[in-house]
Amino acid sequence: MSDSHRGVVVTGLGVLTAFGRGVAPLAEGLRQGQSALAPLTAFAPQGLEIGMAAQVGVPLAIPEGFQDDRKAALALQAAEDAVGGADMSQAGVYLGTGLSSVTPLELYQDAAPYRSKGGFDRQALHRDLSPDHVAPGRHLPERTTALLARSIGANGPQMTSFSACAAGALAIAHATRAIRRGEIDRALAGGMDAMIHPLGVLSFLVLGALSPGTCRPFDRNREGFVIGEGAAMLLLESEELARARGAHILARVLGGGSSVDAHNVTAPHPEGKGAELSMRRAMKEAGLVRVDHVNAHGTGTPLGDRAEAAAIARVLGPEVPVSSIKGAIGHCIAAAGAVEAAACIAALAQGWSPGTAGLEDPEDLGINAQAEPQQDHPQTILSNSFGFGGQNTSLIFGRA
16 A cells, blocks of 8 residues: 555544543533533623633643743643653644734733834834844744644654634644655644633624624524634554554544635635535545535534535535534634544544534524434544635544
């Protein structure tokens, strides 16, 4: 078998969500059809139209040099849980993240030189932008990737995906292909994000993407998503290596596909053309013509759900069961693709498929939206992750 067709398997998982630390509480919450959305406590909304969030409640150790950096703390914890005792000396590290790991205080400090008369002097900032001026190192998202590599002793290639809400999924796709090509035999891949702070919330409120109440993917009364946070890391290996060392195989990574809509900065293509291309590429790489379940991106925004549903119907038809777990764990932004990959892997291993928390009155979108979890023993699950700028990634996982 040539390197381009090497089997890639998942042998370790580390995940933190609003359900808790580890894949077990995530799987149990989803299997029982529960939701971890709760009243916002991270800060006082002070008039902002947000009441619910999906916050990680477990204590986190802040890495040295990353003071008040919740994203890095989430990523590091998930990485340690995923790796276990595996030898990572020759492994690669592929991380998906969003914006930068800058804290609100650091952002204020960096903006301070451009404050004038109580406001922000955009012209002064524009004059100061040039190729000769390098942004402070703390704004470089790859610094967390380097932190993870140091923490697990990985000396292989490093890659940081910055593709909005598709970032975590794209990192997994890149790591899988590197293993298939024979560049490496093992990789840590996943995503992390934590935007439940005033700056992050205000950004999404301005865009009109946040729901003032709960999240209702594919429901007639959907109003947007509820912001979540979390991290998930997958230990990926060539199947040959995993079997040789007697590793427990959790799932197989069958394929991945990506695309860019090139349509709008925030809105998806209304017909879901980029989403369709992403899914078709994943299906082609996996050598499949059908899957047993679709874990949709399904944010609960009117435009997004409609576009994705149209794409799913064209690629897979109207019968395949479709669900979204964002009504249960919120939208984890750059971590969403990785966290939802972990959920898909758990579902495959335990023989169930997720439901859609918050779905009570399904809109007729031409898909088979599944409200309740089912003990239907899926063999394959396709997971979609679509981000701002029309950045799309689809992953397909198979039962081990």
